[in-house]
Each structure stands twice: as C-alpha cells, then as structure tokens.
Amino acid sequence: MFKLRRNVQTLYKNFNQLNLKSKNFYSDLTIDQQKYVNTLYEGVVNNRRAELAKAITLIETTNPIKKLLSQNLLNSVLHRLKNKKENNEKITLRIGFTGPPGAGKSSLIESFGKYLTTQIGAKLAVLTVDPSSTSTGGSILGDKVRMPELSRDPNAYIRSSPNKCNLGGVTRTTLETIFLCEAANFDVVLVETVGVGQAEHTIVNMVDCMVLLIPPGSGDELQGLKKGIVELADIVAITKYDQNLMQEAVRVRSEYLSASKFVRRKSKNWSPRVILTSSREKTGIDELWKLLCEYKQTMLDNNEFYQKRQDQVKLWFWTHLKDNLLETLLSKKYLKDKIAKLEAEVIAGNMTPGQANDILINEFNNQISK
Known part of the structure; x- marks a missing residue:
C-alpha cells in the first residue's frame, strides 16, 4: 500500500513533464480562431441562443484543436463570472x-x-x-x-x-x-x-x-x-x-x-x-x-454558498486530473505492449491487479525520469 501511494505521488509530481505546453497553450490562436472565439463569447454574454448552443458543442468536443478554442472561451467566461461576483450582480441558482x-x-x-x-x-x-x-x-x-x-x-x-x-x-x-x-x-x-x-x-x-x-x-x-x-x-x-x-x-x-x-x-x-x-x-x-x-x-x-462552490471546483480539478492521467498512460506507445502483457499475467493468476498496477506505474515513472 505504501509503495502504491508513493508511486501515485511520484506520478503527480512528474505530471508537468508530460510534454504539456506552458500557459500560452490557451492563447496561441490564429487571428481567425480568436475572432471565432470572440464571436461566441459576445453571443453568450448577450444571451443569443445560436452562439450559446455552438459554445456548448465546442466545450463538449474532444478534438485537440477545438479543445484549444474551448479553453480560450472558458477563460473569458470565467473572467466574466468573476467580475459579476465582484460587482455583486445577481447570483445564478x-x-x-x-x-x-x-x-x-x-x-x-x-x-x-x-x-x-x-x-x-x-x-x-x-x-x-x-x-x-x-x-x-x-x-x-x-x-x-x-x-x-x-x-x-x-x-x-x-x-x-x-x-x-x-x-x-x-x-x-x-x-x-x-x-x-x-x-x-x-x-x-x-x-x-x-x-x-x-x-x-x-x-x-x-x-x-x-x-x-x-x-x-x-x-x-x-x-x-x-x-x-x-x-x-x-x-x-x-x-x-x-x-x-x-x-x-x-x-x-x-x-x-x-x-x-x-x-x-x-x-x-x-x-x-x-x-x-x-x-x-x-x-x-x-x-x-x-x-x-x-x-x-x-x-x-x-x-x-460560495465555500461550497469552491469545494466543488477543487473536487472537479482532481477528477479531471485523474481522468487525464489515465488517458496519458493509455496513450503512451511504450506502455501498450506492457499493459497487454500485464493483463495476461493477471488473468492467468500469476500476479494480483495491484502488483500489475505497481509495475506499470514504475515503468511510467522510469520513462519520465530519463
């Protein structure tokens, strides 16, 4: 148990090394892309249904390019919501x-x-x-x-x-x-x-x-x-x-x-x-x-009221982090064969699922440390 906890902590510690871009990741848009995001944002804050529907569709996508646009849009939206709170505007229930x-x-x-x-x-x-x-x-x-x-x-x-x-x-x-x-x-x-x-x-x-x-x-x-x-x-x-x-x-x-x-x-x-x-x-x-x-x-x-909302976004941060870490693990080519072999060993009864998980995490951490 201690070993598993230590491996997970190391995985979190090395998360910033997973070929992620800097904060500019959410601002590196072309002029046309930025215009499109601005159009959606203006439509949303002015309660235009067509733009709101397009914005929701955009944030639901898994396409990497569109996901980049959605993150830019959400940054503007969060800034707008922060201003509403500071100005004591009406609270949405x-x-x-x-x-x-x-x-x-x-x-x-x-x-x-x-x-x-x-x-x-x-x-x-x-x-x-x-x-x-x-x-x-x-x-x-x-x-x-x-x-x-x-x-x-x-x-x-x-x-x-x-x-x-x-x-x-x-x-x-x-x-x-x-x-x-x-x-x-x-x-x-x-x-x-x-x-x-x-x-x-x-x-x-x-x-x-x-x-x-x-x-x-x-x-x-x-x-x-x-x-x-x-x-x-x-x-x-x-x-x-x-x-x-x-x-x-x-x-x-x-x-x-x-x-x-x-x-x-x-x-x-x-x-x-x-x-x-x-x-x-x-x-x-x-x-x-x-x-x-x-x-x-x-x-x-x-x-x-606001304390509850803060606790909620903190929880969702960790939920998304765990999901993204899993997706990152599964996307690594050097781990795919390893995962298949470990699955076979677990099914054959040669090791427990926990032992296979420890081996996989150690392999991942070793690759990051290189």
Whole structure:
C-alpha cells in the first residue's frame, strides 16, 4: 500500500513533464480562431441562443484543436463570472433534479420551469443528460419532446447532452456548460440527470441545491436510505400527488420525514425538507420555489454558498486530473505492449491487479525520469 501511494505521488509530481505546453497553450490562436472565439463569447454574454448552443458543442468536443478554442472561451467566461461576483450582480441558482426512472422528472421540470418564467419572470436554462448506449454509444436526446411547453418558452433554454457512458448521472462537461449559462445571465440553471443509483452522486458536486424526486410506491424509507442519494438531497419532493395516488404520496412523505431523522445533515444550518408535488395539478410548485429561495439565502447568510462552490471546483480539478492521467498512460506507445502483457499475467493468476498496477506505474515513472 505504501509503495502504491508513493508511486501515485511520484506520478503527480512528474505530471508537468508530460510534454504539456506552458500557459500560452490557451492563447496561441490564429487571428481567425480568436475572432471565432470572440464571436461566441459576445453571443453568450448577450444571451443569443445560436452562439450559446455552438459554445456548448465546442466545450463538449474532444478534438485537440477545438479543445484549444474551448479553453480560450472558458477563460473569458470565467473572467466574466468573476467580475459579476465582484460587482455583486445577481447570483445564478444551480439546481439539480434527480430521481429514479418514472419519477416524473421531466413533467415536474416543465411545470416548475413554466412557473419560473411566467410567474416569477426568471430566465431558465435546463440541462438534461441522456444515457448513451453501451453498445453503439448513441443517445436519443429527446428531452424537448417531453417538455413541449417549456421548449417553446422564449425565457427558457433546453439543452440535451449525452453522458457518453460516464457514471454519475451527468457529463464530464456539465459544469463548464453551467458556467456558460451563468455568463449568459440565466437566473436559474436546472440540471436533470439520467436517473438515480448508488453511483450517480456526481450531480451534488456541481449544483447549489439538490432536489430528489420520489414517486409514490417507491418502497419503504429503509430502501430510500440504502440508495445513498437520499442523504445528499437538500429537498425531497414526493411526485404525482394527484388522483388515486394522493393517499400513497402522503404515506411516502411521512416515511421519508421519519427516515430523514437518521440521515447525517450536509449542513448544520439546513435540514432537508420533504414536500408533496403534482405536475398535473401544479401542487407544491410555489412551495418548492420558496424552499429553494430559503435554502439559497440560508447558505449565503452562513457563508456556505460560495465555500461550497469552491469545494466543488477543487473536487472537479482532481477528477479531471485523474481522468487525464489515465488517458496519458493509455496513450503512451511504450506502455501498450506492457499493459497487454500485464493483463495476461493477471488473468492467468500469476500476479494480483495491484502488483500489475505497481509495475506499470514504475515503468511510467522510469520513462519520465530519463
């Protein structure tokens, strides 16, 4: 264990030697490329949908040249967001909606979104994540079909993105997309995940407040606690509180209220709330918004709002670093044959996966040191 930890630390220490360019990496653009980035940036900050859509597509790319353009764009966006904070401009609220399939996420998002745009007068961005096929890699991206009214609303913007088989319920670029929407002066950015499971906790590390949607008949409160995601929710919304499901919804609400007493609180200043909602009857929509506003103000008053965001970007820094280190390892030609041989040794039972990993890291470190 000590040896493995030492190898990983050495790998991090030598990361700056992996043929990376200097800080000028993000500024070495041609005149035409810089003009294109400037056009996208101006379009984003002026809330022009076409440029915003192009900017999101750009940051989702893996093409090295386009990735260079996206990093330049993001640098300008981050500078804009920093100025907004220093000038005490209106804060964009990031909300995460998650829940099991069939919980009514899309229906509630449309009802809640229409309430924000028509009753509150807010500008809303909805970022939805569609699961990608593990066999073909394709995604349907049909969320606008499930939100017909909101998709026609001039004060709402809906963007669907494939998760590219990433665990966590979101994509690797969802946080950067949120930054673009904040620069475009949206009042609320709502992120919907592909579903909920024990692995899909990533969304909590990129939003200010997480809303967990639970449909009636989802099991007892113990099953809810076992999912793990419940302890990360700031607000639990019991959906489909209408018609024949009203009694069942009340029962589920009581069970989750009881279960929440045994869940460790994320913040000493906020206790999770459990409410009843109905997309069909528009029940609980205004209460949900009031709770979100109360949560935001509570976090701001207790200096937790921006601290949470700082912790989130720090976590994402390490997440991206680990992913990039893995990609770097796999891209080295002198390691490909070594990896194949080590895989064969592990499968044959001649060494453990941990031993093979130590050998591979040592080989990588030796090549860097030359």
